[in-house]
Amino acid sequence: MRHPETGSMSNERCFVCGGPLGPAFSKQFDWQNLGRVDYSRCVACGFVLSRTHAHMDHGSWENLNAAFHAERDPAAGRSNDQRWLQRAQGYVDAISAARNLGAIPGDRPWLDYGCGSGQLSDLVEQRTSHAVLRYEPFLPGQGERWVDAASLAPGSCDLVINTAMFEHVRDRASLDHLAGLVSADGALALHTVVVKHVPDDPDWFYLLPVHCAFFTNAAMEHLCREWGFLSAAYHVPARLWLLFRRPLSTLPAELSEEPWVSDQGFVGYW
Numbered sequence: 001m002r003h004p005e006t007g008s009m010s011n012e013r014c015f016v017c018g019g020p021l022g023p024a025f026s027k028q029f030d031w032q033n034l035g036r037v038d039y040s041r042c043v044a045c046g047f048v049l050s051r052t053h054a055h056m057d058h059g060s061w062e063n064l065n066a067a068f069h070a071e072r073d074p075a076a077g078r079s080n081d082q083r084w085l086q087r088a089q090g091y092v093d094a095i096s097a098a099r100n101l102g103a104i105p106g107d108r109p110w111l112d113y114g115c116g117s118g119q120l121s122d123l124v125e126q127r128t129s130h131a132v133l134r135y136e137p138f139l140p141g142q143g144e145r146w147v148d149a150a151s152l153a154p155g156s157c158d159l160v161i162n163t164a165m166f167e168h169v170r171d172r173a174s175l176d177h178l179a180g181l182v183s184a185d186g187a188l189a190l191h192t193v194v195v196k197h198v199p200d201d202p203d204w205f206y207l208l209p210v211h212c213a214f215f216t217n218a219a220m221e222h223l224c225r226e227w228g229f230l231s232a233a234y235h236v237p238a239r240l241w242l243l244f245r246r247p248l249s250t251l252p253a254e255l256s257e258e259p260w261v262s263d264q265g266f267v268g269y270w
Contacts, residue, residue: 012040012051015172016219019044021051027202031209032067039214041198046216048198053212054170065138065168068210069116087191088120090238091163095189096127098233098242101252104187108158109133111147113178114165121145124161132161149177158186163240166192167211179227188229188243194220195270217268224266233262234269241267 012021024041037052053061098104111133112121121132134146160181169175182188193206198214206214215223224232224243231248233255234241244251248264256262261269 014042014045014047014049016047016215017042017045017222021049024048024198025200025202027207029209032064034064034209037207042219045219045222046197047219048214049170050212053210056170061170062138065210068208069138087238088123088163090235091120091161091189091191091240092123092127094235094238094240094242095124095159095161097235098187098255099128099130101254103233103242103244103252103255105158105183105185106130108156108183108186110159110161111135111152111157111181112161113181114162114168116164118146120161120163133157152177152181154180155183157181158183159189160186161189163189163191166190166215167206167208167213169213175223176227179223179229182243182245184245186245188241190241190243191239193270194241194268196268217266217270221266221268229266231262231264232267233260234267235260236269 013019014021019042021040022043024039026036026038028036037050039048040051041048056064095104099106110124110130112118112124113135115121115134115136116139118134118136121134124130124132131145134143135149135152136146137149160178162178165174165178179188192215194215194217196217198204198216228245229243230246231244231251232241233244233251236259242255243266248262251262254260261267
């Protein structure tokens with residue numbers, strides 16, 4: 001089975017669940033001369049991956065992300081998404097509420113993984129008075145709270161925040177690294193688009209030039225099991241998941257009340 005112009009797919013597997021990948025759809029991008037992008041779908045969990053991005057050389061991939069981040073950086077006044085600050089305030093609302101309920105401990109560091117310019121980290125610090133480390137592989141950082149990957153030990157963080165990375169990954173390594181940083185009683189605060197089925201539609205709103213990984217509820221459920229997240233709470237207004245290594249029965253009851261939705265494993269809200 002082949003994508004036109006892209007070669008055989010017979011041996012390619014989904015990096016989420018290991019299922020076989022089959023052709024899905026293609027989209028043409030004029031931005032940065034990206035051109036035609038071919039997407040593949042896992043027949044088992046429904047995860048969709050851009051084969052075009054997955055097969056880019058590392059330098060081309062880094063340059064594409066750097067250009068994209070530079071255009072969208074709200075701190076630099078070049079954001080092409082004016083709703084970013086509103087969304088960020090929503091993330092802070094959810095994290096602060098969970099912290100006040102005692103769902104997020106604060107004995108170990110908090111980390112914003114894939115933090116961009118660090119503006120969300122600043123907002124979380126202002127609201128919660130808890131220091132937030134910053135890690136961003138695509139942008140240079142400054143200041144004592146900026147860290148590199150080598151300084152991040154497994155299980156070292158009570159909160160890992162990730163609001164702009166899952167859709168950018170080309171393999172499993174960075175996801176495993178991120179999830180592995182969460183402590184035994186900590187949480188992963190996650191925003192990405194997760195749907196029951198990724199549509200076969202090149203005009204789907206989430207197909208941006210550097211978005212190459214698209215997760216289904218089934219794919220996220222599989223990842224939560226493998227990473228040891230036993231329960232989840234979803235803050236509906238913020239569209240933010242909190243994934244916990246603790247059973248649902250040990251979490252504050254308020255996380256099962258509006259504006260939250262919670263469940264064992266992953267919460268497939270959409």
